[in-house]
Amino acid sequence: MSPTPPARRLRLGMPKRVFSQVLLMQLAIAAGVAVLATGLFLAPLSDQLDDQAMRRALAIAQTTAAQPQIADQVKNTPPTADGPVQKEAEQIRKATHAEYIVVMDWRGVRWSHTTPDEVGRTVSTDPGQALAGQEVMQIDSGTLGRTARGKVPLRDSDGDIVGAVSVGIAYDSVRARLIHAIPGLFAYAGGALAVGALAAWLISRRVHRQTRDLAFSDISALLSEREAMLHGIREGVVALDRAGRIRLLNDEARRLLGVGDEAIGRSPAEAFGEGRTADVLTGRVTGTDLVTVRGQRVLVANRMPTDDGGAVATLRDRTELEQLGRELDSTHGLIDALRAQDHEHANRMHTLLGLLELEMYDDAVEFVGEVVGDHRATAEQVTEKIRDPLLAALLVGKATVAAERGVALWVSDRTRLPDRLVDPSGLVTIVGNLVDNALDAVAGTPHARVEVELRAKGGAVVLRVRDTGPGVPAEQRELIFTEGWSTKKPPAHRNRGIGLSLVRRLAERQGGSATVGEAGGGGAEFTVVLPDALAEPEPALTAPSARQSATEEES
Numbered sequence: 001m002s003p004t005p006p007a008r009r010l011r012l013g014m015p016k017r018v019f020s021q022v023l024l025m026q027l028a029i030a031a032g033v034a035v036l037a038t039g040l041f042l043a044p045l046s047d048q049l050d051d052q053a054m055r056r057a058l059a060i061a062q063t064t065a066a067q068p069q070i071a072d073q074v075k076n077t078p079p080t081a082d083g084p085v086q087k088e089a090e091q092i093r094k095a096t097h098a099e100y101i102v103v104m105d106w107r108g109v110r111w112s113h114t115t116p117d118e119v120g121r122t123v124s125t126d127p128g129q130a131l132a133g134q135e136v137m138q139i140d141s142g143t144l145g146r147t148a149r150g151k152v153p154l155r156d157s158d159g160d161i162v163g164a165v166s167v168g169i170a171y172d173s174v175r176a177r178l179i180h181a182i183p184g185l186f187a188y189a190g191g192a193l194a195v196g197a198l199a200a201w202l203i204s205r206r207v208h209r210q211t212r213d214l215a216f217s218d219i220s221a222l223l224s225e226r227e228a229m230l231h232g233i234r235e236g237v238v239a240l241d242r243a244g245r246i247r248l249l250n251d252e253a254r255r256l257l258g259v260g261d262e263a264i265g266r267s268p269a270e271a272f273g274e275g276r277t278a279d280v281l282t283g284r285v286t287g288t289d290l291v292t293v294r295g296q297r298v299l300v301a302n303r304m305p306t307d308d309g310g311a312v313a314t315l316r317d318r319t320e321l322e323q324l325g326r327e328l329d330s331t332h333g334l335i336d337a338l339r340a341q342d343h344e345h346a347n348r349m350h351t352l353l354g355l356l357e358l359e360m361y362d363d364a365v366e367f368v369g370e371v372v373g374d375h376r377a378t379a380e381q382v383t384e385k386i387r388d389p390l391l392a393a394l395l396v397g398k399a400t401v402a403a404e405r406g407v408a409l410w411v412s413d414r415t416r417l418p419d420r421l422v423d424p425s426g427l428v429t430i431v432g433n434l435v436d437n438a439l440d441a442v443a444g445t446p447h448a449r450v451e452v453e454l455r456a457k458g459g460a461v462v463l464r465v466r467d468t469g470p471g472v473p474a475e476q477r478e479l480i481f482t483e484g485w486s487t488k489k490p491p492a493h494r495n496r497g498i499g500l501s502l503v504r505r506l507a508e509r510q511g512g513s514a515t516v517g518e519a520g521g522g523g524a525e526f527t528v529v530l531p532d533a534l535a536e537p538e539p540a541l542t543a544p545s546a547r548q549s550a551t552e553e554e555s
Helices: 018-065 068-076 084-096 171-211 216-232 251-257 268-272 276-282 319-357 361-385 389-404 424-442 499-509 546-554
Strands: 100-105 136-142 145-155 161-170 236-240 246-249 290-294 297-305 311-317 408-411 449-457 460-467 513-518 524-530
Touching (some): 018 068, 018 100, 018 145, 068 100, 084 100, 246 251, 251 311, 268 276, 276 290, 276 311, 290 499, 319 361, 361 389, 361 408, 389 408, 389 424, 389 449, 424 499, 499 513, 499 524
Parallel strands (some): 408 449
Antiparallel strands (some): 136 145, 145 161, 236 311, 290 297, 297 311, 449 460, 460 524
16 A cells, blocks of 8 residues: 655745735735824824813813803802802803813812812812913813813903812713724725725736736746846847837847947937937838848848837847858859850860861961950059059959950049058958949940049049949939848848948948949949048168169179
């Protein structure tokens, strides 16, 4: 037989669910507030009832002392149980429901009392203050027990003090009023507690829906997991609140955007400056896989609104992929050019073979010379005008690609560029992007032509690329430099709308500019100005003296 399972012991403690904990804490707070409010109300209520009873006793005493016949009777009649003072005092006492009304002379001898046997005797409490002309309110004990008292001086018609009037209100009646008020007070407190409990339940239900019935330990674990996930993934995450301010940046987002903690609490425009990056993050530009450029990085952004009115944007670094895509495009271009050259070379070889078989040797020699001369002329034309080897090689290769596409690529006669470039690779990127765009614009058009002009002005370089294509409409001449904007269909391996944006950014990084206008014969003319793009020329070496040269020749 299996052993009997141990009995489960009842565990008392705080519930784990957020809903239960919030409800329990709010009920405790509401009950505590109700009890505290009741106590705070009862404490001054007793004092208020005492004060009301003493003021009532004082008012009755003042009214009694104001009767002129009482003062005359105290002066002219003896203190007796059936005297006129006793009768009038009792009449007033019954009318006002006072516990007692004692009229005394200046010696403290009673002229009236609730108990007739006490008439003619001295009062049990000190009447000195009242006989001295002061009005007194107090809670005190006497022959009739504890009472709320009021004492006033008794004056005759001349204003002289001839005695005092003391009036008492039974303290038991004051306490009875207090006790009578407690049930009603508790009823109000219970009602307030019920309303508080209902409000606590409603708030707890809302918390229950918002926290999805999770325990505090679950929420803490989720927060820890979120922090680990946000800072561990290789995608940038930017969270914005409903006011459009940045409230979270993970480590990758800080790296990609080049910002730190100073961006928290600011809008994207304030943190990153006006531009496409800010427009994408704020939702002014909508869509999926939106391309933006931040510094030298090409980023792909996706933005998702959240239930609280904010949004979360993710950023992926596409810089290397874009570079690979451009290299792939260049490779495809070179392959096409080589294929065209191979085809052309085969045709020329067949022609040469035919000339040799026909024994037309002079014509064959002339044909080979023309072919070699054409290629050499093209290379020499470029290298004579452009001394930088990288840029010259780029234009020679682009000329071959242009020829294959039926486009004449021409280097302007005004082109003069020395081999003193500060950033040759940057200028190669700018020229390559502009030439590629120009070739795309004119390909397939009659008499297609692209002209490149590079000139040095002091330490600056001015680049102009003209084409005979359809040109750029005036209203789009700024849009074409915006990241992600393009009129061309994007290829499968990368996005469009990056090349011209990079051109402008590279130019602005060097303090220059990139603009587009209309070419003289139609088409588009792109102008890039790069100040301080050329290094200072090295000082020329001093020529050797004539004697030194002669000596060297003789030796």
